[in-house]
Amino acid sequence: MDRWVPARWDGGPVEVTLRARRGQPAGDTQEALSRWYDPSTLSLLEGTPVNCLLVTFSADVDPEIEKRQHELVQNYARLARERDVAVLGIVHPGRDPMAIAAAADEARLDGLVLEARFADGARFAEKLRAALQARNNAAPVILIEQDPARPRRSAAILPIIEGVRPSARDLADMGIRAGPSAEPWIESNIWLVRSFRLGSDWRPVWISQESNPGSPGDYPRCVADASIAGGHWVISLDDRLRTGLFRKEPDALETWRGVVSYLKFAESHHEWRSFQPYGNVAIILDAGGGNSEFAHEYLNLIARRQIPYRILLRSSLDRAPLAGFRAVLAADISLPTEAERTILRTFAEEGGLVIAGPRWGNAPTDTDYVSVTAGKGRFVIYKDEPPDPETVARDMLDLLESEVTGLSVFNVPSILTYASTSDDGKRLLVQMLNYATTPFKSKITVRLKGAFKNARMHTPDNAPVDLNTRRMPNDWTEFSVPMLAVWGAVILE
Amino acid sequence: MNREQGVVSRRDVLALSGLATGALAFRGGQSSTPIIAAPTHPVAVAKVAGYDQDLVAQFTLMLDQLGGIGQRVRGKTVGMKLNLTGASGKGRRVGISAGQTTWVHPNVVGALTAVLGKLGAKRIRLLESAFRKDGGLLEDAMLQDGWDVEAIRNAAPAVEFEDTNGLGLAKKYSILSVKSRPYIYPAFALNHSYEDCDFFVSVAKMKNHEEMGITLSMKNLFGITPELAYGLLDPVPAGASKWTRERVFHYGEVKPPAGIPQEIDFKSNRYEGWRMPRLLTDICGARPIDLAVIDGIETIIGGESTGIPGSKPAKPGLLVVGLNCVCTDAVAMATMGYNPRAGRNEPPFRVYKNPHSHPPAQLIPPEESHQYADNIVLMGEAAGIGTADLAKIEVRGVPIKEAVYDFESRWKGQAPV
Numbered sequence: 031m032d033r034w035v036p037a038r039w040d041g042g043p044v045e046v047t048l049r050a051r052r053g054q055p056a057g058d059t060q061e062a063l064s065r066w067y068d069p070s071t072l073s074l075l076e077g078t079p080v081n082c083l084l085v086t087f088s089a090d091v092d093p094e095i096e097k098r099q100h101e102l103v104q105n106y107a108r109l110a111r112e113r114d115v116a117v118l119g120i121v122h123p124g125r126d127p128m129a130i131a132a133a134a135d136e137a138r139l140d141g142l143v144l145e146a147r148f149a150d151g152a153r154f155a156e157k158l159r160a161a162l163q164a165r166n167n168a169a170p171v172i173l174i175e176q177d178p179a180r181p182r183r184s185a186a187i188l189p190i191i192e193g194v195r196p197s198a199r200d201l202a203d204m205g206i207r208a209g210p211s212a213e214p215w216i217e218s219n220i221w222l223v224r225s226f227r228l229g230s231d232w233r234p235v236w237i238s239q240e241s242n243p244g245s246p247g248d249y250p251r252c253v254a255d256a257s258i259a260g261g262h263w264v265i266s267l268d269d270r271l272r273t274g275l276f277r278k279e280p281d282a283l284e285t286w287r288g289v290v291s292y293l294k295f296a297e298s299h300h301e302w303r304s305f306q307p308y309g310n311v312a313i314i315l316d317a318g319g320g321n322s323e324f325a326h327e328y329l330n331l332i333a334r335r336q337i338p339y340r341i342l343l344r345s346s347l348d349r350a351p352l353a354g355f356r357a358v359l360a361a362d363i364s365l366p367t368e369a370e371r372t373i374l375r376t377f378a379e380e381g382g383l384v385i386a387g388p389r390w391g392n393a394p395t396d397t398d399y400v401s402v403t404a405g406k407g408r409f410v411i412y413k414d415e416p417p418d419p420e421t422v423a424r425d426m427l428d429l430l431e432s433e434v435t436g437l438s439v440f441n442v443p444s445i446l447t448y449a450s451t452s453d454d455g456k457r458l459l460v461q462m463l464n465y466a467t468t469p470f471k472s473k474i475t476v477r478l479k480g481a482f483k484n485a486r487m488h489t490p491d492n493a494p495v496d497l498n499t500r501r502m503p504n505d506w507t508e509f510s511v512p513m514l515a516v517w518g519a520v521i522l523e
Numbered sequence: 524m525n526r527e528q529g530v531v532s533r534r535d536v537l538a539l540s541g542l543a544t545g546a547l548a549f550r551g552g553q554s555s556t557p558i559i560a561a562p563t564h565p566v567a568v569a570k571v572a573g574y575d576q577d578l579v580a581q582f583t584l585m586l587d588q589l590g591g592i593g594q595r596v597r598g599k600t601v602g603m604k605l606n607l608t609g610a611s612g613k614g615r616r617v618g619i620s621a622g623q624t625t626w627v628h629p630n631v632v633g634a635l636t637a638v639l640g641k642l643g644a645k646r647i648r649l650l651e652s653a654f655r656k657d658g659g660l661l662e663d664a665m666l667q668d669g670w671d672v673e674a675i676r677n678a679a680p681a682v683e684f685e686d687t688n689g690l691g692l693a694k695k696y697s698i699l700s701v702k703s704r705p706y707i708y709p710a711f712a713l714n715h716s717y718e719d720c721d722f723f724v725s726v727a728k729m730k731n732h733e734e735m736g737i738t739l740s741m742k743n744l745f746g747i748t749p750e751l752a753y754g755l756l757d758p759v760p761a762g763a764s765k766w767t768r769e770r771v772f773h774y775g776e777v778k779p780p781a782g783i784p785q786e787i788d789f790k791s792n793r794y795e796g797w798r799m800p801r802l803l804t805d806i807c808g809a810r811p812i813d814l815a816v817i818d819g820i821e822t823i824i825g826g827e828s829t830g831i832p833g834s835k836p837a838k839p840g841l842l843v844v845g846l847n848c849v850c851t852d853a854v855a856m857a858t859m860g861y862n863p864r865a866g867r868n869e870p871p872f873r874v875y876k877n878p879h880s881h882p883p884a885q886l887i888p889p890e891e892s893h894q895y896a897d898n899i900v901l902m903g904e905a906a907g908i909g910t911a912d913l914a915k916i917e918v919r920g921v922p923i924k925e926a927v928y929d930f931e932s933r934w935k936g937q938a939p940v
Contacts, residue, residue, distance in 0.1 A: 198617045201830050207877045208830025209609065214617045397765075428655070440666035444617050466618045472669035 031170070031188050032234055034082035034116055035293060037075075037265035041066025044099040045086040048122065059269045062276035067106040074275060075115060078290045079297040082116040084143055084264065087134065090124020096133075104137035116140040118172075121158070123148050131161030139169060146174040146192045146238070174238050178222060179322035189226060190264065193219040193237040195248070196255040198444035198465035213334075214444050216465050221333040223261035224307060224448070225315070225326070228343055232303040235261040246271070246285040247467055247516075250292040250490070254517035257296035258448050258461045260303035265289060292517065295490035299519070305450035305459055309338035310356040310436050311426075314363055316344040325362045327419035332359070335423050337430065338437050338449045347373060356434040357383040359426070361417045365389050379405025383429065385422065387415045399425065433504075436479040441472055445514065458482065461519045462511065474511040482507040482522040489518050561903075561910040565589055565917040566845035566854040568926050571820050573840075574622070578634030582816075585844045586638065588919040592814060592846070595722055597643035602720030605632060606727045606743045606818075607651045607664060608827055616829050616836060621668040624823040624836050627726050629670040631818045631842075633678050635726065640679020647679050650716050652688035652746045655766065661686045687714035689751035696752050698784060703808030703906040706801030707791065710784035710809060712752045717810045725812045725848060729819030729841060729855055731834075731930060732827045734773070734795055735803075735896045736871035737861070739852040740815035741903060744806045745799075748772065754780045772802055774885060794888050796867070796874070796896040804902040807848055811908075815851035817843040819858070825934045831877075837940040839928035849909030850916045853900045860929035863911045867895035870931050 046064045049055050055063065067085070075081075085103050088096060107117040118141040119134050134142055142158060144151050151173040158171045174190045175181050181189035194217040201208040201215055219237045226235045237256040249265075256263035267275070274282025313332065315325055332339060340355075344362065348369055352358065360366070360374060364387060371390075378384045384404075387393075390411050394400040398421055399412045410429060412422070432438045437460075439447050444466040450459050458478065464470045485497040497520065500508040511518060567585035571578070586592055608625045615621045622628035632649065639647050653664040661684040662672045676682045685691045693715035700710040717723070727743035735742055754767040754777075770776040773795040778785055792798065819841035825834035841858055845851030853863035861871055874894050878886055887894055900911040910916060913923070932938040 200616050202832045202834055205832055206830075207832055207880060209828065212609075212828075212830040214615075438663075440663065441669040443615050468618045470618075472620050473666075473671065474669065475666045 034234070034262075035079045035297065036082040036084060036118075036236055036262055037080045038120075038238075038267070039066065039071075039083040040086045040120070041071075042086050042099045042102050043095045044089050044091050044122075047091045047095055048086075048089055055269055058273045058277070062269075062273040066272070066276065067102045069106070069109050071276065072106075072109055072113060072115070074286065075113065079293045080265065080290075081114060082118065082140075083110060084118045084120050087119030087121055087137075087139070087142070088125045088130045089122035096125070100133045100137060103139075107137050107139060111138070118143050120145060123154075127154060127157040127161045131158055131165060131167070134169065135162065135165045135167045141170040141172060143190065144171065144173040146176050148173065152180070177322065178225060178326065179317070182226060182228070183317050188234055188236065190236040190238050191222060193222055193239055193256070195239055196251050196463075196465055197248075214466075216334055216444065216446060218330070218334070218446055218463075218465065219255050219261070220259050220446055220448055220463070221326075221329045223256060223259040224333075225329050225341060226261075227259065227307060228315075228317075228341060230306065232260055236264050237261055238264045239266055245467060246281070246288070249285060249289045250516050251463070251465065253289060253292040253296065254463050254490075255465075257292075258463055258517070259307075265293075292490045295488075295517070299488065302450070302459055302461075302519070305452055305457075307338070307340045308437070308449035308451050308458060309340045310354070310434055311337060311339040311430065312342045312352065312355045312358045313339045314342050314344050314347060314358065314360045316362045316364075319344070319362060319364065321362065321364065321416055324416045324419055328359060328361060328422060331419050331423035332426060333446065333448075335427055336437075336439050336442060336447055337423075337426055337435055338447075344370075352377045352382065355382065357430055358385070359422070360384055360386045360390075361412065361422060363387070364416060375404060378407040378409055381406040383407055383410065383434070385410045385412070385417075385426070385429070387412055387417050389415060432477070433479070438477040440475040440477075442474055445470060445474065447476075456523060458522045459519060460522070461517070462514055464514045464516050469513060469515040471513050474514060475508060476511070476520070477502065477506050477508045478522065479506055481505060484523045485509045485520050487511060487518055487520045489515065491515050561849065561905075561907050562847060563910045563912075563915045563917075564845060564847035564850050565919050566843060566847075566851050567920045568854060568858060568918055568923065569842045569844075569920050570840050570926060571842050573838075574628050574630040574820055578630055579637050581842065582634055582638045582844070583641075585842065585920065586642075589844065589846055592722075593642045595813065596639055598645050599721035600646045600648065600719060601639050601644045601722045601724060602648050602650055602716055603632070603635065603639075603724040603726055604717075604743060604747055605649060605651045606738075606746070607653065607668075608728070608738075608746075615668075616823075619836055622670075623821040625728065625730065625828050626668060627728050627818045628820065629665070629668070629675065631816070631820070632726060633671075633675045635724070635816060636675055636678040636682055639724075640682075644679065644722070646681040646683060648683045648685060648716050648720060649675070650685055650687050650714070650747070652714075652749055653686040654688055655750055657689045657751065659686045659688070660684065685714065685716050687716055687747060688749050689714070690749075691715060696749065696783075699809040701805045701808040702811065703804065703908050705787060705805050705808065706902070706906070707786055707788075707798060708784060708802065708805045708809075709787055711748060711806060712779075712783045713747055713810065714749055717747055722813045723810060724814040724816060726816045727818070729817050729822050729839065729843070729859065730827050731823075731825050731871055731934065732896075733831055734874060734876055735799055735899065736874055737852075737856060737859070737899070738827050739817055739855050740812060740848045741803050741807050741852055741899055744810065744812070745772075745803060747806065747810060752780075752783060754783075773799060774882065793884065795885050796872075796888075796894065800897040800899040800902040803899055804906045804908065807903060807908060808906060812848040813846065815843075815845050815848040817841075817851065817855045819843065819855070819928070824930050824940065833934070835933070835940055837928075837930075837933060839930075841926055841928060847909035849900050849903035849911055852903070853909075853911040853913060854916055854918055854923065856900065857913055857923045858926045858928065860927050860931055863898075863900050863913060865898055867897050868893075872896045872898055 567588040696712035697718035725740040732738040856863040
């Protein structure tokens, strides 16, 4: 499962029926969907890293249609297995779990995936698992989750999370009046993937989205967005691309080749997944807390402010040493225990910065936050419980000197960065993703704390290039990236 | 308007009515100060296709058209106040640099630096108020828009950068008195670089402005007022920014901190559309502009920043350069399709300010039917800085008629950008 590279491969009569209920599709698209499990479509996988297909399997449709679907999938899955491609069946709500399990068993599927729209997906997944186990079938049953907190809590072996479509938009175009320093609004899944990176070992995380209706150039961005922090995008074809691929149209094949080149890039650098997130700022995540929406927004919006951080689980706070951190965001701890108070107070008194909610005590009444000295360090206590994530993320830029964050990036309005280090700490990886639909043809400058002699930039589009590094005062190293098409990764040593 | 507000004079009345003449031939109503004839000076206009053109040659030509400035800059320290609105450099449109919309473009700055260096400037200091903390580097703000800082540093023999939002390299603020007749402030506390320079250049962007209607070389000077001098509120009123500069200057809600020059009359009109054009004229009187450079090659229409709904990138393809800031701004206004003598009822001074980001008192004043800003160039004219009368300004280079890029029709979507 760890090596699965997934693609959503909807098709067959069940899919056509479901689409017809929504008033779509027609003509060529319908033909492509209904004939998608023709063996010829497997040729699209030749020479690609894709080795796991999510095929339409079950839904609330006429039993005859479902039966035809099962027959088609069974044959297609057999051919796929001959190519070492795993097949997972997509289950839509509406059918009996015993019947689905029997059909999946018969088709020898490698697992089942429940659509996120299930009203009580977790319970249905349990029933399906039980039904499979009753048949001595240990294939996994995975629910596409809308709330990442649940699979994180349950330490799911393969979390599939419903993410967002990566994009950058102007606030003004969204009808939002913004200040002169406001940056474009970026929708990203990088924070989401890394929110599952809670231990030292890499584990797979899949990001699922609805079929992508955007431009062909969006596909590589979707791949990169999920891959940068070590996840996988469950490739999802829009109808135009699917139809074009089915008919082997040159434009569609070119788009597909673009997707494949980004997948290959990700797979050829799979060792980066073992790199640890870089950051001197700890964000404490209460995995069992009842405020996951706010907790996720801290992770999302602070990443958008280009502040590198590492996540610490609240449950491990008493064990995880805070040494090595310079600042801790403890806003997700709504009511600190005495033990937590002691740990954080000690951290502050030794020179750290602790950012906390009002229940820490001494909260202000008329300002967003108050700064309180504690030994060599300080606390910043917010008025609101929980503190507003946008306000916290904005304030952290002021509260954290670059000496604390250890990383400053310049000229990245529609770009997000993610920094990680090799286990031995000798290599630092700075990845950049351009969320705009056009290449970013302007110089990006990155400044890192520490001495690095070499910087080499890898992209899916071109051969690696060496970048000049500049030593800066106070033990900083600077390098510049002249242009970024979509995804760039700079290894510093 | 009422006289009890203290700084309203007959020349204001004339200015607001759009009737002011270049040399006001009467004496102010309440002042015995002799009215100064507003001077005139030629303004050079050029059409420039893009930032990849030879801007060094272009500026050399335009300065020659103005009669040359070599004598004034040779062996001197030149200060260049750059318009880097929202100087974090992060505010911009997706896929478009700040230099193409809200900031002056780095190629304009680099070319100007090179030209001034060639003319023999001893030192060229690039200035803007950037960071809300001491010790920030202006170069870092420039990096936020991908500028090649080293290329600009090497464009002339001695190029320096200073963030003027605080003391910078000095130990105290320079107090610069308003040399024109002051409207609101008699003096300002400024970073030392604005006093230290012998020749001062306002390098502005040709833009609309949410509160002021337009922002050109005069408006650009608002950025020379240091936020770190004009204070932080403590405690911060609920819902207010802790930074007071806007409340000091725009709304006149709070006084500057002790030790900083205070308003002439704290009871004068508090409406920002009334205050800011006068206040900016005062700033231009405190730190007179020796050379006004307006970058309209690419810009944004409909506001000074990219975050304003309805704003849109545009390519007017214009450069406007002059030695008198009022004359230069007046000509620039004309190239934008505006009447430089427009009153507060006319575009671009009939404004619409976002009600969520402005106090209610700053929206429609009781005596008006709409929001407004007074015409800054007429304020400058009335203060005697320069004439805004096109009939009295010699335009060199491209005639206005051939240069006009109608901002208003494009803002309203009637013409393609």
